[in-house]
Amino acid sequence: MGESLLLEPSLAQTLAVSAAKTSKLSLSTSTQRSLAAWIKDNIRKKECCFYVNSDSKGICKCGYQRIHHVDDSIKPENYLGETWDRHRHVHEVPTDAYGDIWFGGLGQKIGRYVRVSSDTSPDLLYQLLTEQWKLPPPNLLISVTGGAKNFYMKPHLTALFRRGLIKVAQTTGAWIITGGTHAGVMKHVGQAVREYVLSSGSMEGQIVAIGVATWGAIHNRRPLVHHEGRFPAHYSLDMQSQGHLSCLDNNHSHFLLVDDGTHGCYGVEIELRSRLERLISQQPLGNRGRTRGNGFHISFELHTKPDQHLVALVIRSRLPGNTTALVLIQVYLSLSSPLPLPANRSSESVGMERWERQLELAVAWNRVDIAKTDIFTEDSQWKSSDLHQAMFSALLGHKPQFVQLLLENGVCLREFLGDQTTLCDLYTQLPTSCFFLRRLRKNIITLNMFVRFLQSRDCTSAALAASKILKKLAEEGAEEEDEAEEMRELAKHYETHAIGVFNECHCCDEERAQRLLIRISSSWGQTTCLRLALEADDKSFVAHSGVQKADMYINDMWNILDFLSILLFIIGLAFRLTTRLFYAGKVILCIDFIIFCLRLMAIFIISKTLGPKIIIVRRMMLDMFFFMFLLSIWVVAYGVAKQGILIHNEDRLDWIVRGVIYEPYLIIFGNMPSNIDNALFDIKACSVNGTESQKPKCPILNEDKMPAFPEWLTIILLCVYLLFANILLLNLLIAIFNYTFQEVQDNTDTIWKFQRYELIKEYHSRPAAPPPLILLSHIFLFIRRIVLQRPPNSYRAFSES
Incomplete structure (x- = not known):
């Protein structure tokens, strides 16, 4: 026990x-x-x-004891003299x-x-x-x-x-x-x-x-x-x-x-x-x-x-x-020679009029193997209408293998979904989450069956869309890291499928393969393969040699700098036109000049040597952003402790910020403070009562007009702060930068092709005339789209032929 x-x-x-x-x-x-x-x-x-004693004392013929009978059954007048019968x-x-x-x-x-x-x-x-x-x-x-x-x-x-x-x-x-x-x-x-x-x-x-x-x-x-x-x-x-x-x-x-x-x-x-x-x-x-x-x-x-x-x-x-x-x-069940468990299955025909019921049984039991071997044989002939009931059951039962089998054996989706009653039943009985998305969340690899649904036209788009959805689910919908990693791996699986299909097309006909990339897909919201690939960040697909020759424009992050620089220029110019805000406008224009200079880095993307370096800088800036949270803990911790030990009741906000954040931050770069060591103390460099706005407040002084704080404590705090902030954390930042650099450097060719494509499609969509002649091109486009209401000719769908 x-x-x-x-x-x-x-x-x-x-x-x-x-x-x-x-x-x-x-x-x-x-x-x-x-x-x-x-x-x-x-x-x-x-x-x-009717209580009747059996051979056992105190036990009735019914098997219960005397105490389990009601009083009326002990001596019933209606049954006296009768033999006990369980029915009567x-x-x-x-x-x-x-x-x-x-x-x-x-x-x-x-x-x-x-x-x-x-x-x-x-x-x-x-x-x-x-x-x-x-x-x-x-x-x-x-x-x-x-x-x-x-x-x-x-x-x-x-x-x-x-x-x-x-x-x-x-x-x-x-x-x-x-x-x-x-x-x-x-x-x-x-x-x-x-x-x-x-x-x-x-x-x-x-x-x-x-x-x-x-x-x-x-x-x-x-x-x-x-x-x-x-x-x-x-x-x-x-x-x-x-x-x-x-x-x-x-x-x-x-x-x-x-x-x-x-x-x-x-x-x-x-x-x-x-x-x-x-x-x-x-x-x-x-x-x-x-x-x-x-x-x-x-x-x-x-x-x-x-x-x-x-x-x-x-x-x-x-x-x-x-x-x-x-x-x-x-x-x-012999201990010496147990036999394996044989399995037999009856395969006698029950008549052609019963095959439909046999199929329903196979769907209910999810036996695709039996349906393939015994039901969908070469001798059987099925109409699309005969398989509608099985198709309905397979969809509601989430049996993708059966759905694929039924499609391969004659189910016409247009005819099956043409009945409004069928559509209503499907919508009302399906779960709240879409079957496709629910299966994606469960990371079922057999979902390439969904790609096969659209294999006549949109298999590449479907694979890229699946990659995008899985990556988004990995970021927001995954409950555990292992589940998120599985979703990312499955996203790569779909991207590989898309590359394989496009590679076959590109080997057969390069021109038509390029047209395939920019063909609008009605199944995916009037989008294109390239747009889906860029939204899904499928760099391997975009880096394909055939994709690099495509002409298409999709906005990127550099447009954000364009918008910000133009907005600041307009604000700064407006301020410069006024007397009161003239100097403020100059400051804004100076900041705007920095943004314009940063925007010039985009032109380096065309270079195979400098292009990946731009990506390295961008990723390092992101790494530094999160590193600053860790560094700020040490800066604020040391700054508050130092300010509290040295200064008594400082009430000037600007000098409080200087002492708590600015000075500890400069210490990291070698600007050593002079007010923590008595040997370097100069009373003329500070204000005793804090009345002089241009000087910091002096530390707490003794009778000899010398600092009264414990000198040994402030020096120890400074040494510990330098040890962690200047040595440990900065070396950690260098290691992070090194990892980012190595990761990008290993994929230099792929990243360069991806960035090169974005630059090409950006300038392809722009008018050919340079400023200020570009205004004429914009006027022409305005008349064409608004007045004449002609659609753009950037993308053309393939004809039905």
Whole structure:
């Protein structure tokens, strides 16, 4: 017992998180009252109404003790002299056991339970499951029966069984129905469900495991009984004292406890369970939109023979058209020579009129392999309209492989999406986030299928757009650094796809490949490949030799300097025209001259030697900006301490700023202060009371008119400050600059081509005439666009031919 309580920290954390999530499953007070009222009106239980002693003293023929009978059943006048009969001497009354059930412990979620009569209508139970307990209708019903006794199964077979069962249930949105007790195969099913719950990251797609057990055979059922319901009922798993009874499995999510009025009898639930499974299998498929026909039902029957170490797993699949496929899998659990688990699949044709239903089954189970080999064969002929239902289910079920398969086998998107009803259903049933963006966020590499959707015209644009979206998500939407890095890698993957496609085009026809870059894509908001590449900062794509010859203009960062320089020039010129602000205008024009000079650096981009250096300077300025935050901490810390030690009550703001920030900053560059050392102190260089505005205030003086501060302390502070600020931090800045320089230097050719392209496309879009003759060109363009309303001829789309 002690060893079982020793959990690894990671496992304990997982269990705690799971417990926190599943605690949300408890019902609200209003929902509890509504559920209790519905159950009282519709659900019944059975109890004995004629007490007859059996062979055991004090035990009735029904199996219950005398104290568990009401007074009217002890000596009923109507049944005197009769032999006890379970059909005649058991009557129905409103049930008294329902609500939530909690098994305790970490990672245990709250389930639902109800005690029902064995004669309850299956329609009523299905209504309870779907409407009151809010379970989504299943696409698949998996019924696991047999194997009620504990048996040994090899670990690899146990793992194979659990993994396969959960994969089918989770993929298809299935219900798993078992006997619900903590024994045999039902225990394995429950443990499989538990492993999935602990490993899943959200409550979406949780496995529904419904236990249909006999009420009279359940051990420790007294805590479940309450006339007003238990929310929750605390059920303890006590297998040591259960005797011939059975405990409920703590990993099932819902329990239907079938009661026929007897105690200690097994198998009471079989008839009601069969009727319920038959009803569920006849319901339309759930959660997949517009589907027709019946659902699907698989029954697992597990039988064990201890003397032969044999397990037989019978899978009955009720397929459309009342066709039954029977697959028998025998696994010899021999300790010496275990056999592998064979798999067989029936491939008998059920007629051409049933192929559509077979396809719906394959989509529901997400079995693309079966659809490729058995459904979309060379002999089959499909119309686009025949595949619309499967296409609808695949889109809502987020099955990109099936969508691709259906498109390859004849689905016409124009015809499929031409129906307004289909479009409305898709928009209303899709999640709030777009499928494409949601899959991008999950970093699914198979999303190049989205590129194939537009492969006739826009595959390059789609790849570049995906690269841009992923980089933006990595900057803003990633919760962890690992996730952001995966998004950046996937963005490079899409950029590589775009380069590969363009390279093939460029090798075949250079001229048409260049026209492809500037062709307007209607699928991506009337943009072009080059615009997408620049917005996504795909330097490798832009650095392609074929892209470098393209003529196109997109604004860059240098335009910001242009706008700022022109704005300051206008302001400075306006100030110079007035007498009052004449000098202020001169100052503004001087600053504007600095900006104009910086703008001249853009012309160096054309040089392969100087061009990358401009990028290095820009990145170093960004590095220095963040470095200044770290440096400012030391400057302010030393400045405040020095000012407080030397000067007493300085109230002049300009001299406070000088002492706290300006002087400590100059110390970094070697301008040593003279007021911290008595040997260099000059009382004539300062103002004793701070009355002279042109002199700093003197330090605190003693009777001899000498500084009274502790000289040794100020010198130590200066040495420590110089050690960290002048040596440590400045060398850190040099290392940062060196890393930036090396990073850019390794990609000199790519960066130069990228910058060269931006310069070419900028000057290409400008009028040819120089200032001031450029005004004539602007007047011509104004007349052409506004007066004549002619579109620009910079970009021309390819003709339909």
